[in-house]
Amino acid sequence: MTGAAILRTEGLHKRFGDLHVLRGIDLRVAEGERIAILGSSGSGKSTLLRCLNFMELPSAGRVFFHDRPVGTEETRGGATAVRYRERDLAALRRRVGMVFQSFNLFPHMTALENVMEGPLTVLRRGRGEAAAAARRQLARVGLEDRADEYPARLSGGQQQRVAIARALAMEPEVMLFDEPTSSLDPELVGEVLGVIKALAEEGRTMLLVTHELGFAYHVASRVLFLHEGRILEEGPPERLMKAPREERLRTFLARFSEFSF
Amino acid sequence: MIYQPDFTDIVANVDLLARGAWLTLSLWAIAYAFGLAAGLVLGMVRTAGQPLMAWPAAAYVEVFRNTPVLVQLVWFYYAFPVLTGLQMSAFTAAALGLCLNTSAYCAEIFRGGIRSIDAGQWEAGRALGMTYGALMRRVVLPQAVRRMVPAFTNRGIELGKMTAIASVIAVHELMYEARLLSANTYRPLEVFTVIAVIYFVVIYPGTLLSYRLEARLGRRG
Numbered sequence: 001m002t003g004a005a006i007l008r009t010e011g012l013h014k015r016f017g018d019l020h021v022l023r024g025i026d027l028r029v030a031e032g033e034r035i036a037i038l039g040s041s042g043s044g045k046s047t048l049l050r051c052l053n054f055m056e057l058p059s060a061g062r063v064f065f066h067d068r069p070v071g072t073e074e075t076r077g078g079a080t081a082v083r084y085r086e087r088d089l090a091a092l093r094r095r096v097g098m099v100f101q102s103f104n105l106f107p108h109m110t111a112l113e114n115v116m117e118g119p120l121t122v123l124r125r126g127r128g129e130a131a132a133a134a135r136r137q138l139a140r141v142g143l144e145d146r147a148d149e150y151p152a153r154l155s156g157g158q159q160q161r162v163a164i165a166r167a168l169a170m171e172p173e174v175m176l177f178d179e180p181t182s183s184l185d186p187e188l189v190g191e192v193l194g195v196i197k198a199l200a201e202e203g204r205t206m207l208l209v210t211h212e213l214g215f216a217y218h219v220a221s222r223v224l225f226l227h228e229g230r231i232l233e234e235g236p237p238e239r240l241m242k243a244p245r246e247e248r249l250r251t252f253l254a255r256f257s258e259f260s261f
Numbered sequence: 262m263i264y265q266p267d268f269t270d271i272v273a274n275v276d277l278l279a280r281g282a283w284l285t286l287s288l289w290a291i292a293y294a295f296g297l298a299a300g301l302v303l304g305m306v307r308t309a310g311q312p313l314m315a316w317p318a319a320a321y322v323e324v325f326r327n328t329p330v331l332v333q334l335v336w337f338y339y340a341f342p343v344l345t346g347l348q349m350s351a352f353t354a355a356a357l358g359l360c361l362n363t364s365a366y367c368a369e370i371f372r373g374g375i376r377s378i379d380a381g382q383w384e385a386g387r388a389l390g391m392t393y394g395a396l397m398r399r400v401v402l403p404q405a406v407r408r409m410v411p412a413f414t415n416r417g418i419e420l421g422k423m424t425a426i427a428s429v430i431a432v433h434e435l436m437y438e439a440r441l442l443s444a445n446t447y448r449p450l451e452v453f454t455v456i457a458v459i460y461f462v463v464i465y466p467g468t469l470l471s472y473r474l475e476a477r478l479g480r481r482g
């Protein structure tokens with residue numbers, strides 16, 4: 001395995017009431033890795049991603065950031081539980097960027113203001129500095145000419161590119177993409193994937209939950225296949241996607257090629 | 262015989278009415294300012310997801326929303342001193358009652374407004390590393406307040422009219438002066454007509470102001 005581990009999980013579980021979504025995930029994300037997470041809906045792939053930046057708190061197991069465990073273990077009345085302080089989680093999230101399926105841009109701010117918001121209020125940069133940096137990020141996603149538009153006046157693809165710029169403006173060490181193209185019209189998917197591919201080519205560390213198998217195949221350095229809350233199979237894309245060992249993965253891949261032409 | 266209106270007594274006592282209108286305006290301004298500020302705090306407490314704090318806030322809101330404001334004013338003026346030995350002035354008792362009552366209603370407006378903001382907005386802010394306070398101030402409240410303006414306008418108008426209740430505990434505001442004047446001059450038609458006009462003149466500019474605010478906020482985003 002190459003590079004130091006930025007993120008690592010040990011025996012990660014997540015329950016929502018009676019629903020046991022993650023059932024013991026051990027994952028190591030090394031610097032420069034581009035990990036695609038595949039799986040049918042309900043397999044836990046989005047939940048796994050959301051546990052990495054604590055949008056969801058793990059029910060059991062630990063997450064390590066640069067080999068330091070996140071959260072503090074506390075023993076009360078014989079039982080040990082991990083306590084997550086909001087302050088510690090905020091510090092982690094500053095260094096882990098996330099892009100959502102539904103963009104979640106701030107509708108009362110222009111594209112530029114959206115991208116400036118993190119540096120301005122979280123990193124406490126000056127206005128001029130934050131604006132200049134935000135313009136650079138918008139240029140990177142090809143939207144410098146839409147800087148002063150409100151999100152409502154942008155297409156879905158443009159909104160998602162602004163959302164990517166907003167995450168990048170924090171200069172994160174890892175990017176988490178949670179089905180970034182799933183709510184886009186098919187003809188807008190390409191522009192967003194293009195931006196993500198460019199980031200991959202810069203050597204950026206990223207995890208990507210996606211249904212775009214072709215994209216995963218060409219961009220990922222490693223692919224995970226999740227099934228019922230466990231990593232059922234993992235490996236380099238050529239091996240995993242061309243010669244899958246698990247029957248479940250074979251059926252999963254077959255469903256996608258059923259209507260290819 | 263056709264009734265002959267006579268406004269001479271009203272004109273002669275215009276200073277009384279002006280003083281009354283001033284007290285009405287004062288009660289209104291104090292209760293509205295306090296109500297908005299305290300309502301914001303209460304509304305945030307009720308949405309922050311801390312049951313130990315949310316429960317007392319909810320109890321406070323329900324007590325003040327589900328009892329008549331008339332009873333509240335009278336209680337602060339006549340019952341509170343019995344309980345504590347502290348007699349406050351009629352104006353203080355009226356202001357206090359209106360403040361607390363208005364804060365309870367405003368708390369509900371804030372709570373509804375805050376809860377109307379999509380969960381994705383919270384997630385986007387938290388994913389950037391924003392704290393609860395920063396998220397509230399920069400993301401949630403700016404969007405929520407926009408949706409709340411009509412409700413706050415409504416509350417403001419209600420409150421402006423509600424101040425008339427203070428006349429019951431002898432606060433010399435507009436309604437009290439009107440009743441006094443009407444009793445002394447036997448001119449209820451003239452007096453209460455003029456009073457109604459004064460209320461309108463005092464309250465309506467506030468309504469106009471809020472329409473303009475609504476339009477201005479609506480232009481952005």
